[in-house]
Amino acid sequence: EVQLVESGGGLVQPGGSLRLSCAASGFTLRNNWMHWVRQAPGMGLVWVSRIKNDGENIDYADSVKGRFTISTDNANNMLYLQMNSLRVEDTAVYYCVTGAGPWGQGTLVTVSS
Amino acid sequence: DIVMTQSPLSLSVTPGQPASISCRSSQSLLTSDGKTYFYWYLQKPGQPPQLLIYDVSSRLSGVPDRFSGSGSGTDFTLKISRVEAEDVGVYYCMQAIQLPLTFGPGTKVDIE
Numbered sequence: 001e002v003q004l005v006e007s008g009g010g011l012v013q014p015g016g017s018l019r020l021s022c023a024a025s026g027f028t029l030r031n032n033w034m035h036w037v038r039q040a041p042g043m044g045l046v047w048v049s050r051i052k053n054d055g056e057n058i059d060y061a062d063s064v065k066g067r068f069t070i071s072t073d074n075a076n077n078m079l080y081l082q083m084n085s086l087r088v089e090d091t092a093v094y095y096c097v098t099g100a101g102p103w104g105q106g107t108l109v110t111v112s113s
Numbered sequence: 114d115i116v117m118t119q120s121p122l123s124l125s126v127t128p129g130q131p132a133s134i135s136c137r138s139s140q141s142l143l144t145s146d147g148k149t150y151f152y153w154y155l156q157k158p159g160q161p162p163q164l165l166i167y168d169v170s171s172r173l174s175g176v177p178d179r180f181s182g183s184g185s186g187t188d189f190t191l192k193i194s195r196v197e198a199e200d201v202g203v204y205y206c207m208q209a210i211q212l213p214l215t216f217g218p219g220t221k222v223d224i225e
Binding site: 035044045046047050059061062095100102103104105106 | 154156161163164167173205207212216219
């Protein structure tokens with residue numbers, strides 16, 4: 001059974017950093033597109049980033065380019081999102097997503113002073 | 114960026130009655146290989162989104178057959194033949210032909 005479990009969210013001040021993790025089970029990260037999608041409170045879904053094949057293919061939304069870094073640890077079937085220079089507008093629930101698989105419950109990131 | 118628009122943005126339906134949601138993209142989602150990367154998601158209250166329909170009209174395994182997707186190019190429709198109470202939530206369309214992947218604003222469906 002495919003399962004994704006996100007962690008690492010929390011409260012951080014503007015300009016701070018957080019590292020989100022996503023533990024995948026039931027399938028192998030390698031050779032699959034893995035995405036981060038976020039949802040601000042009460043708002044819609046926004047794609048953030050994607051990665052495939054140990055970083056051979058990486059893309060970012062313009063709003064996070066240069067601040068966020070996506071990566072994988074295929075040996076441990078983990079997906080990460082390193083978030084630096086966080087802004088208030090980055091406040092959201094962050095989901096890791098793969099293809100048609102079920103989404104995780106997400107992890108809440110709150111950027112506030 | 115490809116802009117996805119949905120209508121209506123909210124829908125109140127009587128159980129057992131049909132419902133229809135439209136989604137329009139700002140450019141064609143048909144690729145040169147003949148595929149159309151268009152999806153429908155449902156986010157039930159308090160839950161993460163779940164994929165219902167992929168490639169315009171293919172139902173994910175386990176999705177009830179009362180859900181059907183259709184359309185081509187820039188215009189797509191999700192139909193629920195007979196709405197049930199468990200169908201309440203926000204429905205999102207999404208395109209994956211071009212980065213950034215973009216979602217529609219969502220259509221909130223509730224029961225009358």
